[in-house]
Amino acid sequence: MMPIDSIFPITDPTWIFFLVLCIILFAPILLNRLHIPHIVGMLLAGVLIGPHGLDLLQRDSSFEIFGNVGLLYIMFLAGVEIDLADFNKNKNKSVVFGLTTFLFPFIIGALVCHYLLQMEWAGSLLIASMFSSHTLVSYAIVSRYGLSHNRSINMAVGGTIITDTISLIVLAIISQLAHGNNNSHFWIVMAVSVIVFITGVIYLFPRVARFFFRTFEDPVQQFIFVMAMMFLAAIGANAAGLEGLLGAFFAGIVLNRLIPSGSPLMGRIEFVGNAIFIPYFLIGVGMLIDVSVFIKGIDAIIVATVMVVGGTLGKFIAAWIPQKIFGLHKDEGLMLFGLSESHAAGTLAMVMVGYELGLFNENVLNATLVFILMTCIISSLATEKASRQLVLNDELSTSPLDKGDDEKILIPMVANQNVENLMQVAMMMRNPKLNRGLIGLNVVYDNSSQKEIEDGRKCLQRAEKIATSADVRMQTQSRLATNLSNGIVHALRENDASELILGMHKREIGNDNSFFGPVTLGLLAGTSRQIILVRPTMPINTLRRIHVVIPAKAEYEAGFYRWVNRLSRMAGILGCRIIFHAHSRTWNILSSYLNSYSPKIRAEYVPSIGQNELKRMSSEVNDDHLLVVVSARKGSISYRPAFEHIPELIDEYHPQVSLMMIFPDEYAEDTDIPTLYTPHATTNYKGYETHKGWLSELMEKWRSKA
Numbered sequence: 001m002m003p004i005d006s007i008f009p010i011t012d013p014t015w016i017f018f019l020v021l022c023i024i025l026f027a028p029i030l031l032n033r034l035h036i037p038h039i040v041g042m043l044l045a046g047v048l049i050g051p052h053g054l055d056l057l058q059r060d061s062s063f064e065i066f067g068n069v070g071l072l073y074i075m076f077l078a079g080v081e082i083d084l085a086d087f088n089k090n091k092n093k094s095v096v097f098g099l100t101t102f103l104f105p106f107i108i109g110a111l112v113c114h115y116l117l118q119m120e121w122a123g124s125l126l127i128a129s130m131f132s133s134h135t136l137v138s139y140a141i142v143s144r145y146g147l148s149h150n151r152s153i154n155m156a157v158g159g160t161i162i163t164d165t166i167s168l169i170v171l172a173i174i175s176q177l178a179h180g181n182n183n184s185h186f187w188i189v190m191a192v193s194v195i196v197f198i199t200g201v202i203y204l205f206p207r208v209a210r211f212f213f214r215t216f217e218d219p220v221q222q223f224i225f226v227m228a229m230m231f232l233a234a235i236g237a238n239a240a241g242l243e244g245l246l247g248a249f250f251a252g253i254v255l256n257r258l259i260p261s262g263s264p265l266m267g268r269i270e271f272v273g274n275a276i277f278i279p280y281f282l283i284g285v286g287m288l289i290d291v292s293v294f295i296k297g298i299d300a301i302i303v304a305t306v307m308v309v310g311g312t313l314g315k316f317i318a319a320w321i322p323q324k325i326f327g328l329h330k331d332e333g334l335m336l337f338g339l340s341e342s343h344a345a346g347t348l349a350m351v352m353v354g355y356e357l358g359l360f361n362e363n364v365l366n367a368t369l370v371f372i373l374m375t376c377i378i379s380s381l382a383t384e385k386a387s388r389q390l391v392l393n394d395e396l397s398t399s400p401l402d403k404g405d406d407e408k409i410l411i412p413m414v415a416n417q418n419v420e421n422l423m424q425v426a427m428m429m430r431n432p433k434l435n436r437g438l439i440g441l442n443v444v445y446d447n448s449s450q451k452e453i454e455d456g457r458k459c460l461q462r463a464e465k466i467a468t469s470a471d472v473r474m475q476t477q478s479r480l481a482t483n484l485s486n487g488i489v490h491a492l493r494e495n496d497a498s499e500l501i502l503g504m505h506k507r508e509i510g511n512d513n514s515f516f517g518p519v520t521l522g523l524l525a526g527t528s529r530q531i532i533l534v535r536p537t538m539p540i541n542t543l544r545r546i547h548v549v550i551p552a553k554a555e556y557e558a559g560f561y562r563w564v565n566r567l568s569r570m571a572g573i574l575g576c577r578i579i580f581h582a583h584s585r586t587w588n589i590l591s592s593y594l595n596s597y598s599p600k601i602r603a604e605y606v607p608s609i610g611q612n613e614l615k616r617m618s619s620e621v622n623d624d625h626l627l628v629v630v631s632a633r634k635g636s637i638s639y640r641p642a643f644e645h646i647p648e649l650i651d652e653y654h655p656q657v658s659l660m661m662i663f664p665d666e667y668a669e670d671t672d673i674p675t676l677y678t679p680h681a682t683t684n685y686k687g688y689e690t691h692k693g694w695l696s697e698l699m700e701k702w703r704s705k706a
Contacts, residue, residue, distance in 0.1 A: 009051065009058045016057060019049070024279045039138060039380040042279050043373055046286020053291075063284035070281025071135070071344065072248040073273040076230045078136050078157050079252020080259050080269065081148040084575045085600040087158060090151050094158025097322045101340050102163040104321075105131035105314030112310045117303060123359035126174055126350055130368070131311040133167035135245070135344035136160055137376050138383035140278055142339070143270065145387040146432070148261070152332035152390075155322065156339035161249055163340075168243050171350050175357070190241045197240035198250065201233055205254045210542045210624075213258060217420060217539065219469070223268050229255065257575040260541050262427050264469035285344055285376070289369045304367035308374045315341045331389040338382030343375045405565075407431055410439045410497035412488045413463060415455035417503050421536035423466045425660075426501050428540070428573045429532075429566040430472070437473030439495055440464065443487035446480040453478070485522025492527055499530035499562070504659065515647030524633055528666035530559050532566075535659040538624065543658065546571055547621055548628040549613055550582035555589045556637040559665025564590060567628065568598035579604045581613055611642040618653040628660045636666055 010016055027041035049056040087094070109128030113119045119127070142153055172190070212225050230251045237247025259266050316337055323333030351368040354360040360368075409426050413419055426438055440463045442456035460476040467474035481487025492500065505517025514521075516533075523531055548567060554560055571578035578601060580590060587605045594603050609616060614629075621627050629646060632639040650659065 009055050011058070011060075013062070016060075016062065019057065020280065020283060023049070023283060024275070039140065039282055040377050042282035043286040043376055046283040047289045047291065047373070048286075049283075050287030050289070052287075052289060057287070059284060059287045063280065063287065066277055066280035067284035068244075068281075070273070070277035070279070070284075071245055072230060072234050073277045074136055074139055074281070075245045075249040076252040077143060077270065077273060078139050078160070079249045080256055080266070081143060081261065082154055082157050082253070082256065083149045083600065084253075084256055085572065085602060086149060086151055087154045089600065090154050091158065093151070093155045093322065093326055095162065096325065097155045097318070097336065098159035098162025100321050101134070101159050101315065101318035102132040102166050104318045105311060108310050108314040112306055116306055120359070122174060123354060123364075125170065126354045126359060127307070127364075129167040129170040130343065130347045130350045130371075131307075131314050133164050133343065133347060133350070134160065134315070134340045135342055135347075136339055137282070137342040137344050138338055138379045140274060141380065141383045141387055142335075143274070145391050147387055147390055150332070150335070150390055152328060152335040153339065156336050159336075159340065161246065164243070164246060167350075168246070172241060193240040194242060197236045197242070197247070200236065201247070201250045201254055205229060205233070205251060206258065209255055209258050213539050213542050219264060219268065222265055223272075226255065226259065226265070226269060258541055260424075260428060260573045262432060262470055262472070262573065263424065263541060264466050265541075267470045281344075282376075285348075285372060288348075289373050290366055300363040300366050300370075303363050304370040304374075307367055307371040311343070311371060311375060312341065312378060329393070331386050331393065334382055335386040335390065338379050338384075338386050340379075341375050341382060342379035343372050347372055405431060405434060406496075406498045407434055407436055408439065408495065408497045408499075410441055410488075410492055410495060410500050411463070412441045412443065412491075412500065412502045413459055414442065414503075415452070415459045417459065418536060419459060419463050420466060421540050422501065422503055422534060423463055424540040425532075425534050425536075425570070427467070427470055427472055428570040429501070431569070435473075437475055438467060439491075439497060440467075440474055440476040441488065441491050442476075442478045443481050443484050443491070444478075445484070446482055448480070453480075483522070485519045485526055488519070488523060489526040492529060497529065499532065499665075500527075501532045501534065504533045504535035504661070515651070524663060528633075530562055530665045531663040532563075533659075533661040533663075537656060537658045540626075540658075541574065543574060543576060543624060543626045545576050545622075545625040546574075546578040546628060547617060547625060548578060548580045548582075548630065549617070550580060550586055550590075550608065550630045551632065551638045551640065551643075552583050552586070552608075552610075553638045554582070554630055554632070554664075555586050557632065557664045558667050561593065563630065563662045563664050564593060565597070568594060568601050568603075571601045571603075572598060577602045577604060579606055581606045581608045581617065583608055611640070611645070614646070614649040615653055621654060621657050623656060626658045626660060627654055628662065630662045630664070633663060633666060636664075 010019065023042070023045045027045055028038045031038060031041040047053050051058055106128045109131035110121075110124050113124035113127045114121060117124075136157065139157075142148060147153055209225070209229065213222065216222065216225075230248050233247035233251035234244030235247070237250070238244050259269070319333055319337035319340060322328070322336065323330070328336075347368060351360060351365055355365050407430065409430060411422060411426050413422060423438075430436070430438065440460050442460050444452055444456050457478055460478065464474050464476055477491060479487055479491065481490075488500070491497075500523065502520075502523075505515070505520055516524075520531075520533065546567070567578065580587060580603065582590065582605070584607065591603070591605065594601065617627075627650075629650070631643055631646060
């Protein structure tokens, strides 16, 4: 019989990977029953199976490689998922938090290490910088709860880059001084290198990425490209004398707008990171912990206790002060503390440098590993609790418009169509809080060939695959009809869909050469529901600006707030400017709505000059902009005979621009239409008031005249 010591530790790569996957699979299942965060389970599992536990696995090169990738992934995800609009809005708060979360732990760490642990000032300052730095280990919890938009999280992410940068600068100074590199030439070279690195990432990365996404649409190629950019930024940061994790964070920030939340690409990035690399990193950190050291002597226990108490106290004070200054909710303050409490990579780097320089002994080294474990556990518990409370508060404060929205988007599609862009538009416009799926539809003539029917089904399968990769539910339907528009209208009624999003008619020589085509014209006549026509000339995620042309009296249309809601949501996800070309009265109502329901989007206003607006805009709308034209059906309040010439103006002045045409709802329940300016309103609706019949009467008068 083979002795046990010859089997363990396991060295076979297949068995190593199998055991790690079992931990990643079963740890969350078991810990859910105990209400313990998954991250804590990964760390404890690493302690258990590591060389200082049961010695089932050695911390070999695979854990170093995958662990390093996992750490970069955490920082990259933090940069990609951050709400840039909210980040810009709260950047001053982020700076304040970044300074407090550095200063207070640093001061406490320096004092307790020098006076309580009797350490030299060089070692005390290095441990103090360890207290100040932190790693967003528990950001995976935030990502799972979908809370990346919260201001406290954006403050924590922004503060991380500030405190980690200062802490690593302190590390660099102490390290270089210990090596005798205290001349001005070294510091000048380092400063120039950092400036070159940051400038290169900010100006080159977005341009290269935008070109790549426009040229290559294969999802695997796009994912590999994003990963390559992340590692390139990390390499550049190391070359500049910074930590690679800062480079990964910068890469996430600059690629943020090109990787929309809820997109298939974002889904792939999150899936791979949360399934493999981040758990590998956490297990690897746990394997470093040597619990037996604390049984052998009391010195390590004293050092570990001082570090845990001092570091935690410093981070708690650093989170409490901004909470009081900016009037944050207590759960947001807890979130600040939870995200900033965990220590990992930066702390490991600092303690190893101090150990190699002779500033620390083995007690400090082992105490630091326990410090990492305990702070990660505290961080995970605090972040989990804060996340649950913030989600609950978010649900309780959901806008009445969201709760009453009958959103159910139907997407008619045909073979040989750019399904990817059509699906991206639909997924950006859908409300994730409602968690309602999309409906994909393919209608063909009842005398179509089997090949045409099969091509339509493949088109739906493609759309369903795109939705699944973004974790969006999608129902698909195929049907035969003698008239395509009638088939779509019947499907819309059967599914009680709220709106249609479909590709714009492609004109071909020898066939119908009208701008809209017979199917679109049939839909406009056959349904009063909102119809959005899309003509994308490039990938939606690479658009840099949205221009919206709004006709006079559009605010009186029943579907006014529906399309405004959809466009503002899309602009928020893309992170681009949205410019409204409208009359002043329309803008007054529109801006009030946006200030209350979409305050984060970057909305601008340009006074409209009427039917010549499309001509005037020809010099403003570029190839990487989206032109949105809000139109209306005949007989509606905002309809004008000049609308008949819109196709001609688009063909003449905007032939190659990405285009979207919106035909709003003609009818809506009176209580679903908020407004700020109505003398007959009686019900207040979070700053808005609802019509009580006068709009319906006005619309009927207009229709009777028409």
